[in-house]
Amino acid sequence: MSETKNLKYVGGDMFSSIPSADAIFFKNVLHNWSDDNVLHILKLCREAIRYVGDDDKKLGKVIIIDMVIDEERDRHEITETKRVFDMLIVDDGFDYRKRKDKG
Numbered sequence: 001m002s003e004t005k006n007l008k009y010v011g012g013d014m015f016s017s018i019p020s021a022d023a024i025f026f027k028n029v030l031h032n033w034s035d036d037n038v039l040h041i042l043k044l045c046r047e048a049i050r051y052v053g054d055d056d057k058k059l060g061k062v063i064i065i066d067m068v069i070d071e072e073r074d075r076h077e078i079t080e081t082k083r084v085f086d087m088l089i090v091d092d093g094f095d096y097r098k099r100k101d102k103g
């Protein structure tokens with residue numbers, strides 16, 4: 001996908017700073033970081049999201065696309081594929097910890 005007037009690619013370390021934006025998009029990025037690291041990244045996102053007006057209301061969005069294992073809803077083959085992917089991440093020695101939906 002090419003850059004446009006509304007889409008810019010910005011390099012850098014997401015643990016150090018996240019540039020100010022209307023929308024911050026993570027696809028297949030957060031799953032292999034610990035809860036503490038993800039919290040750190042999301043706090044930086046909260047600071048980076050642009051404000052609107054004077055009432056401190058946030059305008060922007062953080063959009064996260066990542067794999068979710070749902071054995072009850074997914075076909076068995078889909079769950080199996082996700083688990084293989086999961087094992088590859090663990091095997092790669094990432095700062096990984098499985099997150100469970102607490103809601």
Ligand SMILES: C[S@@+](CC[C@H](N)C(=O)[O-])C[C@H]1O[C@@H](n2cnc3c(N)ncnc32)[C@H](O)[C@@H]1O
Binds near residue numbers: 014015027028029
């Ligand atoms: C699994 S890849 C996903 C790439 C792409 N979003 C996709 O879905 O194909 C994870 C990405 O996170 C990036 N990444 C890892 N650590 C990072 C960091 N500290 N700051 C910024 N990006 C980082 C890697 O460079 C890599 O591109």
